[in-house]
Amino acid sequence: MVGRELVALLERRRFPVGELAPFSSGRGRAAVSFRGRRIAAPAVDPRALADCDLVFLVSSDAVARAHGPRLAARGVWVIDDSSAFRLDPRTPLVIPEVNAAALRPDRRLIAGPNCTMTGLGVAGALLHRAVGVREVRLASYQAVSGAGKAALGELFAQSRALARTALLADGRAPTLPGGKAQVLPRAIAFNAVPQVGSFLPDGESGEEKKVAAELRKIWGAPSLRVSATAVRVPTIRGHALAAWLTLARRVPLSRAEALLARTPGLRLSRRGGYPTPREAGGKDPVFAGRLRRGAGPRELALWIVSDNLLKGAALNSAQIAEELLRRRWLGPR
Ligand SMILES: NC(=O)c1ccc[n+]([C@@H]2O[C@H](COP(=O)([O-])OP(=O)(O)OC[C@H]3O[C@@H](n4cnc5c(N)ncnc54)[C@H](OP(=O)(O)O)[C@@H]3O)[C@@H](O)[C@H]2O)c1
Structure with a gap:
C-alpha cells in the first residue's frame, strides 16, 4: 500500500x-x-x-x-x-x-x-518548542490500511458479508457475533478493536509503546510522559487521534490556537470545526480541530487526523x- x-x-x-x-x-x-x-x-x-x-x-x-x-x-x-x-x-x-x-x-x-504518532508529532511540534509539552494522553482511531493490503482485504470481505445480513431486524439494531479474523486480531467490520500489534508483558500494545518512544525521539523530549490506547476502527485510510496535551505552563487558548495555525504541515479548523478520516484521506497535510481546554489548567484537547499512507x-x-x-x-x- x-x-x-x-x-x-x-x-x-x-x-x-x-x-x-x-x-x-x-x-x-x-x-x-x-x-x-x-x-x-x-x-x-x-x-x-x-x-x-x-x-x-x-x-x-x-x-x-x-x-x-x-x-x-x-x-x-x-x-x-x-x-x-x-x-x-x-x-x-x-x-x-x-x-x-x-x-x-x-x-x-x-x-x-510510525503513522499513528506522525499526526501528533507534526501537530504538537511548535507548541512543544514554544511552550513545552510535559504530558500527552491519547486514544487513536486507526484506519485498516495502516495494517497493509491483506488487512484491508479482510475489512472489505467482512463488510460485504455483513452488509447482506446485518439489516435492521424487525426495526431492532442487530447484535453481531465476534467473528473470525485472519490478519487483524478480531473482526474489524462494524467494530472497534483496542489492539494494534501484539501485547507486551506490561499490558501495552506494540503500537502504544512505539507512539510514546518515537514521539520522545522526534521531539527530543526524553522525559515526555505519554499514555496511549491504540484502537483499530473500520475506516479505510486516515488515522484519527483524540489527544490531550499538558503544557509546561498555562497559555491562553487564543495563543495555543495561533501557534497551531502556524505550525508547519498542519491545517487547523477553527471555531469547533474538525476533520474526519474521509475528508483527510488522500491529502498531504495533517489536519486538526476541536481545540479546547482539557481538565487541568495547563491541558489542551485536540482532534487530529492524517493520512497514514501519505504523511504517515x-x-x-x-x-x-x-x-x-x-x-x-x-x-x-
Ligand atoms: N500502511 C501504513 O499506513 C504504514 C504507515 C507507516 C509505515 N508503514 C510501514 O511500511 C511498510 C509497508 O507497509 P504496507 O502497509 O505498504 O504493507 P503491505 O501493503 O502489506 O505491502 C508490503 C510490501 O512488501 C512486499 N514484500 C513482502 N515480503 C517481501 C520480501 N521478502 N522482499 C521484498 N518485498 C517484500 C510485498 O510484496 P508483494 O506485493 O509481492 O506481496 C508488498 O509490496 C511496513 O514496514 C509498515 O510497517 C506502513
Missing part, C-alpha cells in the same frame, strides 16, 4: 528519477505504473539495490534489516518506513517539518516514523528525499 503511494508521489512531485527499479516479494506478478509505463516488480535483487543512489524500503522489518544497513554502508541513501531502526540511536528518525536537523551526511539509513509513510519519505536533494547530499554517485 505504501509502495504504490510512494511511486505515485514521486511522479506527482516530479522527483528527479532517472530510473525506477521497483521490487516485491516475488510471490505474485507485481508491477507498478510510473510516468505512463508499467514496470515489473520482481523479487528483490540485492545487487540492483546496491547500484541505486536512493532506496526506499516499504516492506517489513525483516526486509529492512536484511538490506538497510548493508546498503547504507555502501553509500546508498536508504529511507525505511518499517519500525526496524526507528529507535536505534544511530538512525535519524525524521519528520522533515519537525526535526530535519537530525539528518546527517554520514547517516545514510534514515527511518520514517510515503509522503514523509518523499519529503525526506527532497530534503536530501535540497542539501545536495543526494545525487548520482
Whole structure:
C-alpha cells in the first residue's frame, strides 16, 4: 500500500528519477505504473539495490534489516518506513517539518516514523518548542490500511458479508457475533478493536509503546510522559487521534490556537470545526480541530487526523528525499 503511494508521489512531485527499479516479494506478478509505463516488480535483487543512489524500503522489518544497513554502508541513501531502526540511536528518525536537523551526511539509513504518532508529532511540534509539552494522553482511531493490503482485504470481505445480513431486524439494531479474523486480531467490520500489534508483558500494545518512544525521539523530549490506547476502527485510510496535551505552563487558548495555525504541515479548523478520516484521506497535510481546554489548567484537547499512507509513510519519505536533494547530499554517485 505504501509502495504504490510512494511511486505515485514521486511522479506527482516530479522527483528527479532517472530510473525506477521497483521490487516485491516475488510471490505474485507485481508491477507498478510510473510516468505512463508499467514496470515489473520482481523479487528483490540485492545487487540492483546496491547500484541505486536512493532506496526506499516499504516492506517489513525483516526486509529492512536484511538490506538497510548493508546498503547504507555502501553509500546508498536508504529511507525505511518499517519500525526496524526507528529507535536505534544511530538512525535519524525524521519528520522533515519537525526535526530535519537530525539528518546527517554520514547517516545514510534514515527511518520514517510510525503513522499513528506522525499526526501528533507534526501537530504538537511548535507548541512543544514554544511552550513545552510535559504530558500527552491519547486514544487513536486507526484506519485498516495502516495494517497493509491483506488487512484491508479482510475489512472489505467482512463488510460485504455483513452488509447482506446485518439489516435492521424487525426495526431492532442487530447484535453481531465476534467473528473470525485472519490478519487483524478480531473482526474489524462494524467494530472497534483496542489492539494494534501484539501485547507486551506490561499490558501495552506494540503500537502504544512505539507512539510514546518515537514521539520522545522526534521531539527530543526524553522525559515526555505519554499514555496511549491504540484502537483499530473500520475506516479505510486516515488515522484519527483524540489527544490531550499538558503544557509546561498555562497559555491562553487564543495563543495555543495561533501557534497551531502556524505550525508547519498542519491545517487547523477553527471555531469547533474538525476533520474526519474521509475528508483527510488522500491529502498531504495533517489536519486538526476541536481545540479546547482539557481538565487541568495547563491541558489542551485536540482532534487530529492524517493520512497514514501519505504523511504517515510515503509522503514523509518523499519529503525526506527532497530534503536530501535540497542539501545536495543526494545525487548520482
Ligand atoms: N500502511 C501504513 O499506513 C504504514 C504507515 C507507516 C509505515 N508503514 C510501514 O511500511 C511498510 C509497508 O507497509 P504496507 O502497509 O505498504 O504493507 P503491505 O501493503 O502489506 O505491502 C508490503 C510490501 O512488501 C512486499 N514484500 C513482502 N515480503 C517481501 C520480501 N521478502 N522482499 C521484498 N518485498 C517484500 C510485498 O510484496 P508483494 O506485493 O509481492 O506481496 C508488498 O509490496 C511496513 O514496514 C509498515 O510497517 C506502513
